[in-house]
Amino acid sequence: MREPILSAKDIVIKFSLRGRVLTAIRGASLDLYQGRTLAIVGESGSGKSVFTKSFIGMLDENGWIDSGSIRYGDHDLAKFKTERDWLSIRGHEIAMVFQDPMTALNPLRTIGRQIQEVVEQHEKADRAHAKAKTIRILGDVGIPQPQLRYGQYPHEFSGGMRQRIVIAIALACNPKVLICDEPTTALDVTIQAQILKLIRKVQHDYKLTVIYITHDLGVVANVADDVAVMYAGDIVEYGGVEEIFYNPKHPYTWALLSSLPQLGQKGQELYTIKGSPPNLFVDIQGDAFAPRNPYALNIDFQDRPPYFQVSPTHFARTWLLDPRAPKLEPPAAIRHMLAQYAGGDRG
Amino acid sequence: MDSRPVLLDVDKLRVEFKVKAKEPLVAVRDVSFQIYEGETFGLVGESGSGKTTIGRTIIRIHEATSGEVRYRGQRISGAISRELDRKVTQSIQMIFQDPMASLNERAKIDYIVSEGLYNTGQFANEEERSAKVTAVLEEVGLLPEFASRFPHEFSGGQRQRIGVARALIVRPEFIIADEPISALDVSIRAQVLNLLSRLQKEFGLTYLFIAHDLSVVRFITDRVAVINLGRIVELAETEELFENPLHPYTESLLSAIPLPDPHREKQKVVKVYDPSIHDYSSGEPRLAPRLAEITPGHFVLGNDAEIAGYHEVAAVRAGERKTGQNSQSARKNDEPTPNA
Numbered sequence: 001m002r003e004p005i006l007s008a009k010d011i012v013i014k015f016s017l018r019g020r021v022l023t024a025i026r027g028a029s030l031d032l033y034q035g036r037t038l039a040i041v042g043e044s045g046s047g048k049s050v051f052t053k054s055f056i057g058m059l060d061e062n063g064w065i066d067s068g069s070i071r072y073g074d075h076d077l078a079k080f081k082t083e084r085d086w087l088s089i090r091g092h093e094i095a096m097v098f099q100d101p102m103t104a105l106n107p108l109r110t111i112g113r114q115i116q117e118v119v120e121q122h123e124k125a126d127r128a129h130a131k132a133k134t135i136r137i138l139g140d141v142g143i144p145q146p147q148l149r150y151g152q153y154p155h156e157f158s159g160g161m162r163q164r165i166v167i168a169i170a171l172a173c174n175p176k177v178l179i180c181d182e183p184t185t186a187l188d189v190t191i192q193a194q195i196l197k198l199i200r201k202v203q204h205d206y207k208l209t210v211i212y213i214t215h216d217l218g219v220v221a222n223v224a225d226d227v228a229v230m231y232a233g234d235i236v237e238y239g240g241v242e243e244i245f246y247n248p249k250h251p252y253t254w255a256l257l258s259s260l261p262q263l264g265q266k267g268q269e270l271y272t273i274k275g276s277p278p279n280l281f282v283d284i285q286g287d288a289f290a291p292r293n294p295y296a297l298n299i300d301f302q303d304r305p306p307y308f309q310v311s312p313t314h315f316a317r318t319w320l321l322d323p324r325a326p327k328l329e330p331p332a333a334i335r336h337m338l339a340q341y342a343g344g345d346r347g
Numbered sequence: 348m349d350s351r352p353v354l355l356d357v358d359k360l361r362v363e364f365k366v367k368a369k370e371p372l373v374a375v376r377d378v379s380f381q382i383y384e385g386e387t388f389g390l391v392g393e394s395g396s397g398k399t400t401i402g403r404t405i406i407r408i409h410e411a412t413s414g415e416v417r418y419r420g421q422r423i424s425g426a427i428s429r430e431l432d433r434k435v436t437q438s439i440q441m442i443f444q445d446p447m448a449s450l451n452e453r454a455k456i457d458y459i460v461s462e463g464l465y466n467t468g469q470f471a472n473e474e475e476r477s478a479k480v481t482a483v484l485e486e487v488g489l490l491p492e493f494a495s496r497f498p499h500e501f502s503g504g505q506r507q508r509i510g511v512a513r514a515l516i517v518r519p520e521f522i523i524a525d526e527p528i529s530a531l532d533v534s535i536r537a538q539v540l541n542l543l544s545r546l547q548k549e550f551g552l553t554y555l556f557i558a559h560d561l562s563v564v565r566f567i568t569d570r571v572a573v574i575n576l577g578r579i580v581e582l583a584e585t586e587e588l589f590e591n592p593l594h595p596y597t598e599s600l601l602s603a604i605p606l607p608d609p610h611r612e613k614q615k616v617v618k619v620y621d622p623s624i625h626d627y628s629s630g631e632p633r634l635a636p637r638l639a640e641i642t643p644g645h646f647v648l649g650n651d652a653e654i655a656g657y658h659e660v661a662a663v664r665a666g667e668r669k670t671g672q673n674s675q676s677a678r679k680n681d682e683p684t685p686n687a
Contacts (some may be wrong), residue, residue, distance in 0.1 A: 007350045034599060043531050043532040043533060043535075044503075100685045130516060138591070147651045159394075174348060188393035188559060189393070189559065189560075189561065189600065189603040189604060189605075190393065190396055190599060190600060190603045190617070190619075191393075192603065192605075193602075193603040193605075193617040194617075195618070215532060215533060216533075216605060217533070217605075217607045218562070218604065218606050218607050218612070219605050220605050220606050220607075221605065221606060221608055221609045221611075221613075222609075222612040222613070222614040222615075223591050224609075241609045242610075243610050245608065245610075255534065256534065257535070257607060259533055259537035260533065260562070260607055261536070261540065261562050261565070261566035261567070261641070262562045262565075262566075262606060262607055263607070264537075264566045266566060269544070270537035270540055270541055270566070271537060272534060272537045272538045272541060273534040273537075276502065292367025337607075341608055341610070
């Protein structure tokens with residue numbers, strides 16, 4: 001049996017907004033396995049950032065973990081209350097790389113200082129030693145001429161190089177888990193490809209476990225070993241990357257894949273998801289995706305589906321997998337996609 | 348295919364910006380292309396390539412330093428008459444990238460959508476104006492009562508529909524869409540793409556679609572120009588460009604597109620483009636880069652030697668297609684079949 005390095009169970013996260021309470025995460029569970037890359041995919045507002053921010057105690061001030069547990073080593077991170085509790089975890093054990101490298105860096109300090117201060121804090125090392133390590137990390141993340149670049153300011157770097165520096169800062173504490181929150185969304189495709197390659201390289205070099213948050217299914221296919229699909233504050237499908245792409249089971253996963261222009265046929269309409277995501281201020285009855293789901297059963301509007309097991313590593317929260325449910329074929333776009341894969345150069 | 352009427356003709360366009368440095372910044376250099384009536388022409392490039400500058404120069408936000416833009420054969424760049432300026436404003440409209448930033452937060456939808464009418468004077472009275480607003484909102488799939496609301500009350504997808512309605516209300520022939528879906532979620536993107544396609548059919552619109560996302564470009568455009576550092580490096584019909592890229596920059600861009608297929612993604616090798624492979628040192632005419640037609644309708648930038656090389660590659664590929672149709676069909680299968 002695989003041992004998860006981090007295990008979130010039935011997490012409920014709420015926010016208080018102008019006197020009203022919003023439930024952003026509605027009982028989501030997730031296991032993260034040592035040395036693997038888990039991609040969390042979902043649209044804006046699905047809660048993918050909020051969920052992972054709770055792993056490092058970085059929820060906004062008006063938000064809190066209402067119930068559930070986050071096991072990490074001997075700790076239950078969901079019980080952490082004060083900044084002091086978090087000091088030993090945040091950065092040291094679990095580090096985060098954010099979307100926009102422009103706002104993540106201090107424009108007034110050299111990038112060398114910004115990395116080195118983390119090394120000094122973490123290792124209580126003397127300056128010379130910390131500087132040597134900083135330069136080594138800069139080299140590791142693919143900054144050419146690290147000695148020279150050490151003394152430069154963020155504005156002297158391109159967007160892709162800045163993202164490499166943000167990754168360098170995250171690596172400076174030798175974390176075990178690296179959370180990457182849409183780190184390539186602001187970048188060009190060719191630069192994105194380089195950053196994805198870099199993340200795979202540092203994962204190997206630093207023996208990291210990675211959580212990669214994205215809305216881009218192409219990126220998921222590239223980086224992920226495992227995939228969690230989020231909708232309306234819940235993980236609706238979880239499995240190995242091949243299970244999710246080659247054998248998707250949840251109607252929302254079908255819908256996401258079907259609406260990709262890569263799968264569209266020229267001159268024909270792309271598949272679209274009807275309606276809009278549910279209002280998280282009110283309690284949701286049944287399956288949150290039911291009102292938009294063309295395959296919804298009556299029970300979807302009444303009872304929330306449990307996780308049905310597709311394989312030992314593949315789960316989906318949909319009543320369609322109940323033995324009593326009618327047997328359904330995935331939609332045409334998905335069947336077409338699978339047929340292409342089967343006939344293509346794979347395997 | 349070249350018998351179709353040319354709607355827009357961009358001829359040796361050069362756009363410079365004055366910056367503090369002594370040398371002006373050349374954002375667009377020697378760019379020429381034609382857009383036919385009714386087609387969707389894609390302009391693809393990375394940030395800083397000059398693709399947005401080209402769009403903005405066509406619509407007269409930036410000035411052309413040299414070269415010309417002609418619309419239906421009439422020059423619309425540089426100094427033009429008031430009358431023509433008004434005609435251009437009415438005929439060419441733009442949809443912007445970020446629907447959060449491009450709508451006036453303090454104005455009601457009614458005013459935002461009507462602004463084009465005020466500029467072109469295309470209404471006789473209030474009644475006619477508000478009827479036009481109602482009609483255009485319905486055309487883009489919004490409710491007429493939205494007219495009395497403010498932008499912050501709408502989601503990203505709805506805001507982009509408002510952006511489309513605002514462009515559409517003056518009944519343009521030609522719409523420049525600058526990254527219209529980059530800021531939107533996957534499922535919303537599909538809705539806006541469908542909307543743009545439907546409107547094109549309904550009103551016979553011509554689009555210039557500016558984007559960096561190649562999978563979207565492949566889906567929506569008929570022809571594409573790839574632009575790098577202010578120059579067009581390759582121009583062809585969309586499927587031809589994706590199937591038979593010739594310029595190394597295009598190859599590198601295509602190899603970087605993330606595909607929703609884990610097997611192919613994990614094996615893929617991203618080609619890195621190194622601009623220093625080109626010897627374009629000025630002076631010698633045979634070293635000067637030019638856009639050459641390699642196969643009908645497929646243009647590639649290169650100097651004499653490079654162009655000869657592209658001709659060879661194209662000839663080899665054409666030979667392969669003839670002899671090895673069976674072995675090729677396996678490769679073709681993993682691409683979505685284009686409509687014949």
